[in-house]
Amino acid sequence: MSRFLPWLLVVLLASVPFWMTDYYVLHIMITTCIFIIAAMSLNLLLGYTGQLSLGHVAFFGIGAYTSALLSLGFQVNVFNVPFGVTPKPVWFAMLMAVIVAGFTGWAIGKLAFRVRGAYFVIVSISFAEVVRMVAVNWVELTQGPMALNNIPALTLGTGEFELSFLRKPSFYSLALAVAVISYIIIARIVNSRAGRAMNALRENESLAMSVGIDVTRYLVIATIVSAAMAGMAGALYTHYIRIVDPDVFLFIYTVTMVIMVITGGKGTLAGPIVGGVIFGFVPEALRAMAIKPEIQWIIYGVLMILIVYFLPRGIVPAIERFWAGQKPGDDEAARSVPGALQK
Amino acid sequence: MNSSAETVLSIENVSVHFGGLIAIDGMTFDVRSGEIVGLIGPNGAGKTTAFNVITGFLRPTGGEVRYRGVPLNGLKPHEIAQLGLVRTFQRTSVFQERTVFQNVLTGLHRSGRSNLWDMLLRTRREKESERELVETAQDLLRFVGLEQRASEQAGVLPYGEQRLMGVALALAVKPSMLLLDEPVSGMNPAETARFVKLVEKIHHSGVTILLVEHDMPMVMEVCDRIVVLNYGRIIAEGTPSEIQNNPEVIRAYLGQGKKRA
Ligand SMILES: Nc1ncnc2c1ncn2[C@@H]1O[C@H](COP(=O)(O)OP(=O)(O)O)[C@@H](O)[C@H]1O
Ligand SMILES: [Mg+2]
Numbered sequence: 001m002s003r004f005l006p007w008l009l010v011v012l013l014a015s016v017p018f019w020m021t022d023y024y025v026l027h028i029m030i031t032t033c034i035f036i037i038a039a040m041s042l043n044l045l046l047g048y049t050g051q052l053s054l055g056h057v058a059f060f061g062i063g064a065y066t067s068a069l070l071s072l073g074f075q076v077n078v079f080n081v082p083f084g085v086t087p088k089p090v091w092f093a094m095l096m097a098v099i100v101a102g103f104t105g106w107a108i109g110k111l112a113f114r115v116r117g118a119y120f121v122i123v124s125i126s127f128a129e130v131v132r133m134v135a136v137n138w139v140e141l142t143q144g145p146m147a148l149n150n151i152p153a154l155t156l157g158t159g160e161f162e163l164s165f166l167r168k169p170s171f172y173s174l175a176l177a178v179a180v181i182s183y184i185i186i187a188r189i190v191n192s193r194a195g196r197a198m199n200a201l202r203e204n205e206s207l208a209m210s211v212g213i214d215v216t217r218y219l220v221i222a223t224i225v226s227a228a229m230a231g232m233a234g235a236l237y238t239h240y241i242r243i244v245d246p247d248v249f250l251f252i253y254t255v256t257m258v259i260m261v262i263t264g265g266k267g268t269l270a271g272p273i274v275g276g277v278i279f280g281f282v283p284e285a286l287r288a289m290a291i292k293p294e295i296q297w298i299i300y301g302v303l304m305i306l307i308v309y310f311l312p313r314g315i316v317p318a319i320e321r322f323w324a325g326q327k328p329g330d331d332e333a334a335r336s337v338p339g340a341l342q343k
Numbered sequence: 344m345n346s347s348a349e350t351v352l353s354i355e356n357v358s359v360h361f362g363g364l365i366a367i368d369g370m371t372f373d374v375r376s377g378e379i380v381g382l383i384g385p386n387g388a389g390k391t392t393a394f395n396v397i398t399g400f401l402r403p404t405g406g407e408v409r410y411r412g413v414p415l416n417g418l419k420p421h422e423i424a425q426l427g428l429v430r431t432f433q434r435t436s437v438f439q440e441r442t443v444f445q446n447v448l449t450g451l452h453r454s455g456r457s458n459l460w461d462m463l464l465r466t467r468r469e470k471e472s473e474r475e476l477v478e479t480a481q482d483l484l485r486f487v488g489l490e491q492r493a494s495e496q497a498g499v500l501p502y503g504e505q506r507l508m509g510v511a512l513a514l515a516v517k518p519s520m521l522l523l524d525e526p527v528s529g530m531n532p533a534e535t536a537r538f539v540k541l542v543e544k545i546h547h548s549g550v551t552i553l554l555v556e557h558d559m560p561m562v563m564e565v566c567d568r569i570v571v572l573n574y575g576r577i578i579a580e581g582t583p584s585e586i587q588n589n590p591e592v593i594r595a596y597l598g599q600g601k602k603r604a
Pocket of ligand 2: 390391392433
């Protein structure tokens with residue numbers, strides 16, 4: 001039964017464009033969906049390998065800019081050598097966005113995981129800031145703060161069979177499909193040998209090495225997948241909003257992703273989805289209720305603190321434990337020792 | 344016993360300095376194929392440090408370690424483990440939050456045959472590989488006697504069983520040589536007796552063993568040969584009976600207080 005529940009949910013979500021006529025709600029669902037993809041990608045690193053990528057928005061932004069630039073085409077001079085790219089089909093631009101972001105993840109991983117932990121946090125955060133500065137200052141390429149405008153929407157096929165993702169209902173379906181695929185990718189990785197290796201290096205690195213696990217290799221793999229997925233989210237964002245400026249690199253977006261992952265439950269598959277839904281919808285709901293922005297932020301902050309304080313491992317693990325506790329014959333020992341399930 | 348067997352582990356003139364402290368001073372000894380060798384000495388003698396050097400967790404200040412002719416200098420711990428030289432840890436080491444079964448599956452990492460694409464696409468090879476790992480894990484748990492605990496969280500097992508779990512993790516790597524760091528410390532006599540049986544079973548399956556242990560009756564019982572370390576230097580080497588009667592060994596242990604022996 002519980003095996004079909006997720007698919008039932010997917011079918012329900014997929015049906016939304018057929019009966020939801022309020023485009024504002026669809027808009028929120030699309031942006032939430034994009035954020036959830038980004039949060040899921042962050043969760044692979046933060047939840048499963050235990051590495052805090054505080055520059056995660058860099059991969060998102062690189063995906064956004066790569067896809068925008070390739071679909072618009074550009075002309076720059078690098079050391080007085082002209083270099084230009086003619087506009088490419090959007091599907092190709094998005095694919096390249098994923099590859100470029102993944103490659104960036106590989107480079108950051110190679111660089112940062114020589115010295116892990118706090119250094120990874122610092123390297124990732126500095127990297128995001130450097131990329132933002134490039135986006136602001138390399139005006140010839142990025143238009144700087146003037147933003148890249150008129151980014152084309154994704155269309156597939158031609159003529160009669162043309163499928164356009166310009167309007168909200170169709171774009172929603174696209175975003176949902178990408179989210180489902182991302183979820184499956186992560187689920188398959190974490191439930192495999194590679195996922196066990198990632199868990200092992202997070203829980204006890206020395207022990208992981210002693211059983212022959214190449215710790216750095218799995219950290220790099222996780223970073224590549226995570227970065228590529230964040231890049232895909234960025235590409236989706238670009239072709240949805242159809243304008244991109246250096247603000248996509250703002251630190252606040254990384255913070256939002258981290259909040260989604262931690263409140264939902266890091267290291268769980270459903271965690272980023274639950275956290276993403278809450279922190280994707282709540283701000284919009286508050287705005288819809290015409291509450292003043294300062295109050296909105298306070299409510300947002302209090303909600304976050306309450307969740308983290310009362311459910312330190314996040315909402316999803318708390319629900320899982322609640323359900324496990326309801327079942328008769330459950331492992332009494334694990335529950336009678338309050339610290340036993342905590343780290 | 345086995346005096347004609349080939350040398351598998353050779354430690355040559357290894358030294359380890361921690362700042363001014365000399366933890367190991369010019370240590371040289373060999374372990375031959377199929378032997379059970381004891382490495383004993385008072386607390387702080389440098390036994391764990393020796394394990395750390397052998398298994399790549401620590402770079403020696405000087406000297407060389409070879410395993411089956413391969414120099415281990417500069418190899419990473421996981422590379423050394425892949426050569427078949429596998430250790431356990433003195434402090435209990437298990438993946439606390441995982442179940443006993445998941446622990447062993449994790450330890451079987453190197454036995455998996457699937458690559459990343461297999462995992463993403465759930466290919467037949469991935470499914471077969473996982474099924475093999477599950478079977479091997481069940482065999483291993485039966486071998487160490489933890490099959491009843493398979494679904495329990497490793498971190499809440501009683502102490503003695505966590506030690507067994509650590510050994511099962513090491514065995515999962517399919518070692519040709521096993522380094523055990525004080526495996527029975529904290530076990531009661533019954534648990535120790537059971538553990539001795541397990542060590543003998545492991546040995547019979549063809550694994551060479553280097554054992555660090557404070558439990559002297561146990562060491563004397565299972566070891567073919569004993570190396571005695573004191574303040575980082577080897578002060579004696581020989582059969583259990585030779586070691587028991589060696590005046591320098593007796594002095595080292597008596598000098599440290601008898602309770603440590
Ligand atoms: N990482 C380290 N840094 C500094 N000193 C250490 C370190 N590891 C061990 N030592 C010191 O080296 C000596 C040998 O320690 P150890 O190998 O753990 O002894 P044993 O395992 O024989 O009890 C001790 O004096 C210990 O304090
Ligand atoms: Mg020790």
